[in-house]
Amino acid sequence: MNILEINDLRVNYGAIKAVQGLSMSIKEGSIVTLIGANGAGKSSTVRSIAGLNKSVTGEILYKSENILGKQPEEILKKGIALSPEGRRIMPHLTVLENLELGAYIRNDKEGIKRDIEWIFDLFPRLRERSKQLGGTMSGGEQQMLAVGRALMSNPELVMLDEPSLGLAPILVQEIFSIIRKINEMGKTVLLIEQNAFAALSIANYAYILEVGKIILEGEGKTMLKDPRVKAAYLGG
Template sequence: MLKINHLKVSYGGIKALNDISFEVPAGKIVTLIGANGAGKSTTLRSIIGLVKTDSGEILYNDTNIVGLPTNKIVGQGIALVPEGRRTFPDMTVLENLKIGAYLRTDKSQIQEDIDWIYSIFPRLKERHWQQAGTLSGGEQQMLAVGRALMSRPKLMMMDEPSLGLAPIVVQEIFSIIRKINQDGVTILLIEQNANMALRTADFGYVLATGHITMHGTGKELLENEEIRAAYLGKKKKK
């Protein structure tokens, strides 16, 4: 579905991404893990057209989308749930959800999708009238995911969905990620909680200072001693 080939991105002469290549197969959950500053968010922002690339290809269903405006990329079926949720705080839950459908032409089916979102997130239905800024962190994350789903994406990219959330809420968010994937949405996930990310993902890539240093199935990376030592807080066996 998505193939990144030899992607390079720079900020003021500093290389944020240095010749990275990876792919996201249709129907799978793929995660990028790495430390702060590794280039994870830059990767997602490049794919969605918010960051200019220096060189390389971003192939979505075999079409190079580098250089397309963000609204055209979203219109082709890619959505981004940004880091920090970025909901509209003075608008209600329902208004935030409707904004997610702003590019859609099938207006008659929007209510049907709102009902689907409410079936995934019952708390959003209970609070449909409430301003987004008054929701808890976990509820705002649910709203950000719901808003992205309203564009009917085939590929949903998520940037640090568990950031700042209580452990019990993190469990709930990852359970929802699995459900969304089972409903047919391909997921590209960036997550500092490497343990949860690798347990959830079919495939994983390790990003370090703009380079991909390792890749494998989620299970393989979970069992890798270097990964366990660097990201999971486990000591290497002597």
């Protein structure tokens, strides 16, 4: 069953057409990746799903309901969370406070406590630094915190925008193994990535974007072997 379906999505910033008639779907329980160069329209797509873009037309169906035009908070309450590009954690709050902030739409205190423990199990380094200010941590730790914060709203669909950007190779491996774990725990994942090899290696399905349009799609493993994808995104 598709948890999300997008039909003829168009996103404009003034005269700039960031997304031009994009249609895609995401099966419940899968990892789907959107790959493309800078400016391909990847972030514009996920920001539109999250309700953060205003000049948007088309249809975004979440569990068969059109959520286009709804407020970000309403979309979050429906079960869609975004870990944005550039992390955007609160630098003057501690790790624990950042995680608690991620659960602001919830009022089940016991559930929140349990999920904080789950995040600390997923990211042991966050447990060690639970009282540390977010802004004083390394880029990799801030990325872990951004993902953890997105998970604290207890979403069914979690969107990760460039989670490996600017990270050392060893940390990239760690982040991707955690994305797999998140998926194994029943979350559907929409992954936006420039690291095509890492994304295609874990994705069930992939869409390749160029200048706001999908030019290729298929199973992640199949895309890894596609000569066009190899030439453009995997260094030949």
